[in-house]
Amino acid sequence: MLRLAWLFVAAWVVPALAAPPDDPLRSPAWPYMAERYFAGQTVRFDAAVRVLMPGAAEDPLAVPVYVDAGALADVREILVFADLNPITTILRYEPGELARPSIGFRFKVQQATPLRAAARTGDGVWHLGGAWLNAGGGGCTTPSQASGSGLWKDRFGEIDARLWPRADGLRRLRLQLIHPMDTGLAGGIPAFYLETLALQDSDGRTLARLQTFEPVAENPLLSFDLRGRGAVSIRGRDTQANRFAGTVAP
Known part of the structure; x- marks a missing residue:
């Protein structure tokens, strides 16, 4: 009987110890996000990871965001997700030794939601920053402009890029x-989106x-901060195995 009682106490204690840290954004979905993305891993809310964006989405189809984890050392990966979007994962970014752990992009938002960026450092710790975004909604379920026009096919896969020096020595x-970039949530339009991109x-x-x-x-409009000199090659692939390539000179 004593052994059974001990097992009961142990079963009750373990989940309490594994509970995620308290969410400063007070999101109702945080426990589910913590379990989905960080189960069994160490997570810390950290002001060193900055998520810069408007407080409200003027255009829910293209909310501009800049994520900056440059205050951390040895960042291996950045994960960006929106708690209350119907598709929560937005991107995963792996900056190499010649790239700063920062990225600019635009995304579609369906309703008001916390937007979070988690930076994983070499010690395996996830450093989490974020902010609330107010939005009227509809960004994820609205058909793309391309889906209503045949003109986009003439330019599909075109890459327009520019590379210039910054005052801090980066480019x-x-x-x-x-x-x-169809989400698959608009009626009759299957998901079709860019899947991977690599810079060399x-x-x-x-x-x-x-x-x-x-x-x-x-x-997609993307910004990266890079070290080094010379041209940069861009290679990408989408969910239908289309491949994209380009080179941009300084």
């Missing part, structure tokens, strides 16, 4: 890829890798 790469320098070294998901805005 800013800004690129746009023509792609509908002129010596073939990988600068950064990016995995994108349905909520990234149509015709």
